[in-house]
Amino acid sequence: MRQFSASPIEMCVSLWRNRELIHASTKREVLGRYRGSALGIMWSFFNPLFMLAVYTFVFSEVFNSRWGSGGDSKTNFALVLFIGLIVFNLFAECINRAPCLILSNQNYVKKVIFPLEILPFISLLTAFYHAMISLLVWLISYTLLIGIPHATVLYLPLIILPLGFFIMGLSWVLASLGVYLRDVSQIAGLLISALMFMTPIFYPITALPENYRKILYFNPMTLVVEQSRDILFWGKTPDFSMMGIYWLVTITMAFLGFLWFQKTRKGFADVL
Template sequence: MSQIINPHSHPPASLKALFSSLIKNRQLVYQMTKREVIGRYKGSVMGLTWSFFNPILMLVIYTFVFSVVFKSRWGSAGSNSKAEFALILFVGMIVFGLFSEAINRAPGLMLVNSNYVKKVVFPLEILPVINFGAALFHSLVGFGVLILGFLLINGFINWTIIFLPIVLFPLMLLIMGISWFIASIGVFVRDVGQTVNILTTLLMFLSPVFYPITAVPSEFQIWIMLNPLSFIIEQARAVLIFGEPPSWIGLGAYTLIAISVMLLGFAWFQKTRKGFADVI
């Protein structure tokens, strides 16, 4: 049974309350995430198959532009093939896609689901989780395509792939914290959605998606690494493409920061949600 929370009350904002809500509403989260994923392709002839073709199409376009038109190569490995460049590029695209899809949709979550806010007693805190779940599904499809492509090109898969969930976990926590925060802000300030779209586009070009960190002048590299996506993109490439273990110290520090952001974002959401119905 779903946890029932009055949106006009003062709901708890602790870590225990968060886990309790997610556990009690796990079936609701699963069913609504499934509906969200399927609903995006409702009425289309190819249905969920589009989730496979979309990342492949974008990969082909970006690979052509950067490796054929601009003749880009990755780092000092000037002899790497277009296929290898495509795989390296694809990792950055998937990680960025996970972040941007979840974050860009977050500001309008309460507005789109106003019926849950105004008319139904509903655990509103799971809406950003459902939104993230749909984004995660598309990213997992992308990683599946990536791994298959790596296997076909190289004939093997790096054993370090087992570390990928550990690498992505802190980013998932960070995304959830930001999502709760801007989902709340988006109710009171409608311009947040446009601002977030601009910022995520800016982050794409300030992340090592299309270029290696080493291509950035040394005096600017520190600023690129302060981007929350840069470290995760680099670590994902390490375990997937280069067969290297992740930086455990770096992941540990990142996880602590991500947990703090998640808790602050959830607390903010819980403290402000009582005003959602009045504004919407």
């Protein structure tokens, strides 16, 4: 039986070794989503624009929500809200797809030698593409409505990269579990829906009592959303001490997820 290395070096080497395959597959995923539509890939621009308008109307007009601390206007509320949605949707899209990544590519398991470990990375890059389009929409909107974005926007990679590590680690675990336990996709969907409202996307974390704020920080998405808002909208520098811990935790999570995937993949063909 073929042995699969689970070392941290192999985790990085595999992605580099298969970079051309990853690029081609990601491109196919992005273009395939809009194949046959009249506007084609332009939908990746119009979708976030439409969602920004919808969420702004619902929360600022129907619920009369206000952010406070400089986010009192409807314009500011929409921009603050949209940052949280961009970050969370990047996470949610990958995690929702993860349990079915192997199941939906059974031919790669049974018929050909294919580096299955790159499938979660392809999913991440596809979601990352759409997140960057949404971020572009946000930056254009901010420039037109408020002015030149803060220079602290350059800190964004320091926040998004560890989120990518966390997504990869969790995706490897869920992709593996999805082969052996088909209920995982349903469970993941439910947890993502709950996590969305347990993340300070539609409300500031300061709106909660102090005791609940501490609990909310156990949610791995809370720090990412809060730090993203700080650098993009408020023009604050990141909390480097917290981000240092977050980098360490997410890299560890990525390695543990890869380790789990490599150790369990030997049974994929038998189950499928």
